[in-house]
Amino acid sequence: MKKILLVLMALVMTGMVFAAGQQEAAPVDTSGKTVVKMGLAMQSKMAPAFHAWEDYLYARVQIEAEERGYVVDWSATNANGDSTKQANDIKDLLAKGSEVVFVPCNDSQAILQSVEEVHNAGALYVSYCRAVSPEAAGNQVPDTTINFSSEEQAYVGVMKMFEIMEADGIVPTTMIDVHGQVIDENAINREKGLRRALVDAGYPDLKVVVCDSGAWEPDVARDSVDAALQAHPEANCLYTSSDFMMPGIQTALENNDKWYPRGEEGHVYIASSDIFPIAIEMLQAGYITTAVDQGCYEFAVNAAKSAFDLLEGKEVEKMQLTLGTMATVDNIDEILADDSIFLWGNDYK
Amino acid sequence: MVLDRIKFFGQRNKQLLGMLGAIAVMLLVLSISVENFMTWTNITNLLAQVAPIAFMATGITFVLITKGMDISGPAVMAASSVIAVAFITSFKVITAVHLISGCMILLLAGGFFGFINGLAIAKLKMVPLVVTLSMMTVATGLATVLGGARGLPTIPSAYANFFNKYTVIVMVILISSALDFLLTGTSFGRKVYYIGNKEETARISGINTDNVILIVYIICGICAALAGIVNVAIISTARASMGPQSQILDVVSAAVIGGVSVQGGKGRVRDACLGAFLIVGVNNVMNLIGVSDYFTTLIKGSIIIFAMGISSFRQFYFSRIRA
Incomplete structure (x- = not known):
């Protein structure tokens, strides 16, 4: 009985493998192509x-x-x-x-x-x-x-954010920096870009509070940003290594009464990298200031x-x-209307 | 005479013959249908990939037979590996002595984690699931802390060269055979089965059940460490993420498919290792066929449910026959 059941199991298993394989099998060439x-x-x-x-x-x-x-x-x-x-x-x-x-x-x-x-x-x-x-x-x-170009991605995004803040008459007080995965070279390079932007934008001594996100995890980012905002309620700008973590960051900002669109009191200027689908919506709504596409x-x-x-x-x-393309709170609608500019996040809405 | 012997062997090794039959059918069908499956490279790759799950399944076989449970295996494997690699890479110049010492530390660390589990379960009478769940959290946290922000550096390639796929295959065969013998051919093994069948009776009949259970959990920890030795050779370093929590499902499934009863008192290391071969084989075949990993997960899950179903059905069927 046992043997029959086990052999039956092997047959079912191989059958299932082939059933799945039929749907995904690579094409076999018959036209003489390599x-x-x-x-x-x-x-x-x-x-x-x-x-x-x-x-x-x-x-x-x-x-x-x-x-x-x-x-x-x-x-x-x-x-x-x-x-x-x-x-x-x-x-x-x-x-x-x-x-x-x-x-x-x-x-x-x-x-x-x-x-x-x-x-x-x-x-x-x-x-x-x-x-x-x-x-x-x-x-x-x-x-x-x-x-x-992860370093450049962070650099241009943060530089533009400071430019917009300046245009709005806002002086950066403290910056929250949501770090990506620490063993990921892209996250490490984005940190370098951020540091370079701080110097080049004229804020080399700006207080930057680094927040851990585990392995790009929104819930970990939420907890660490929440704690950082409790300790630094004066923070008025934020950089996130990826806007994939924005849902967590949004909750943390809401918890600290800092989730307001641009133009409203209490707004936190945000620069992000990647332009995930959610970032497109947040740019349009005025919550994210600048975001640079992955390409x-x-x-x-x-x-x-x-x-x-x-x-x-x-x-x-x-x-x-x-x-990739840089989108800002000011030009996101133009970018979306322009067929020659490609944002991957638009394909995955 | 010969026929009687064959019949006797068959009756005593029903599970083994069933497993071998299942694997033979699978290999036959796949070798005919899947390109590159029956190549030397792929089969040796597959056997080496089976090793970490086979080692952990070996460990959990001992635990399950005593009617226990240990879900901390993958985390213990990762933590022990991180401890060993942290030790090895703490030296500026790494020699063979450091690598050997690192392996010893890895095994000791695994044994220590197992000892803590065993102590809490056997002596303090804590619930196995809760103890090992807590150990899983502690081990993962320890591995993350010791791994440092940027992760541990790589160790010299001599380690990976030594623990190449052929060494790993020989290790699995020798160690699982030795542990199978420990379980089925020694008085210690008989005590393990006895405890799994009737712990109270075993205790009354003079067996020090606490000590046996403690040793079983230490063996389970050392087996997880053995999986760590293999995994460190695969990536030449160690990470907390080496032992994803979902891996415990593969480990328990391998044992259950191999006929180890979660109700205790039944099962063999040899068959659990064959179960590991079936579980890991699914991944390998899917990769060769080019099937989306979504289907891999679906199929693996279905096989596990199917195997569990067979196990339950067998218990129900034989209990009806006995009745």
């Missing part, structure tokens, strides 16, 4: 931006393949924020025979061994949307890194192009940084 195996080892899919990274890359890879006469056998995995699983997923992609592996790394240091493994397997490693640690050396250096679509365009260039033996730049 088949290229490519894999994307996602670090997580917890945020809409991560879906955009995957969706745009898949779309651009297909377009690029079509133009160059290839067929792509595509695989994507999800590590759910677990660095060990991401390393194992990369091993699976290599075992499948992937010639190019795109990786937004979960941990910029822990990924270095995987970069080495990809190279040892004779495949190409494209660091996608997240950079590996600057400590990478030799075989640990990705073939190319496609990323947002997700541009990443995908560059990553797909670079991957095929590398496969064809062409030289590509080692570091390709993109600075």
Whole structure:
């Protein structure tokens, strides 16, 4: 009885695997085009931006393949924020025979061994949307890194926020800085951009209260911003490393009677990075002052192009940084009305 | 004569034969249908990926047989790893001695966490679920604090080179075999089963049940640490996020699929390891086929519910037969 049930279980399991596989199986080429195996080892899919990274890359890879006469056998995995699983997923992609592996790394240091493994397997490693640690050396250096210019993203956004504050006749008193994940190079670079902006805007001595957000978690951000505002009720400006955390920040500001749109007393000027869908609404409503887009679509365009260039033996730049569009409380409606300007958050509303 | 022996072996190893049959069917179907599944690289990758879950499933098998529960495994694994890597990377020049000492510290740390769990459950008579849930929180917090703001640096590649996939596969086979023997071929193992079946009777008959339960939780902690040794080799460092809380579901499922009863008194390490192979195999196959991870989660969850269903049905079916 037991044996029958277990064998039945194995059959059900394999059946389910194939039932699912039928829906997602990669196209098999019959037209004589070269088949290229490519894999994307996602670090997580917890945020809409991560879906955009995957969706745009898949779309651009297909377009690029079509133009160059290839067929792509595509695989994507999800590590759910677990660095060990991401390393194992990369091993699976290599075992499948992937010639190019795109990786937004979960941990910029822990990924270095995987970069080495990809190279040892004779495949190409494209660091996608997240950079590996600057400590990478030799075989640990990705073939190319496609990323947002995170430092510039923070810099231009904060500079513009100070400019708007000045125009409104407001002098910054204390700034709340909501830090992203501390092991994420993008968060670290955004901090550098913020510090540079403080100096260049003429506020090198402005008190900045740094708030932790765990791993870009809105609820952790809420708690730390809440505590910071209790301790510093005079704060009148805020920078968030990602507006993904805005729901938590909003609650903290509401709790401290500081959630008012621009023009009303008690308004806190906010500069943010990424432009998640919620940020578009908050810009339109006057709560967020400036926000700088990730430029997700541009990443995908560059990553797909670079991957095929590398496969064809062409030289590509080692570091390709993109600075997305900056939207402000004053120009968000114009940007949304302009078809030539692309905000990813608009696609994922 | 030979047929009688085969029949006797079959009767004594129904679970093993069932598991092997299930795996054989799965391997056969997948090797025919999934490209690159039956390659040396993929099979060795898969076996190495099974290792952390297999080690933790081994540990929890001991605990479940005593009718206990330990959900702190993944967190203990992460915390022990972080402690060891923090120790190793505290030296400016890292030598083989530091790496070996680090491994010893990792095992000791795992054993210590298990000791605390066991002490609270066996001696203080606290509820296993509450104790190990608290330990999970403590271990995760400790790993986060020790890991530091930017995370621990990487350790020399000699560690990963030593604990390569082949070493890991040999480790799993040897250690799980040894622990299976401990459970089924020694008086200690018999006490573990006895406690799981009737703890009070075991105590009255002279078994020091508290000590046996304490040792069982220490074994579980050390098994989590063994999983840590493998995971540190995979990423050459350690992070608090190495042991996601959801991983405990894989661990318990592996044991249950392997026939370990959550009601206590029944199960084998060997079969729990085969259960781990089935659970981890799902991820591997999904990755090879290129199936969205949403389906992976869905299918894995369904398999677990199905396995639990079989387990409950078996209990119901055999209790009816006995009645």
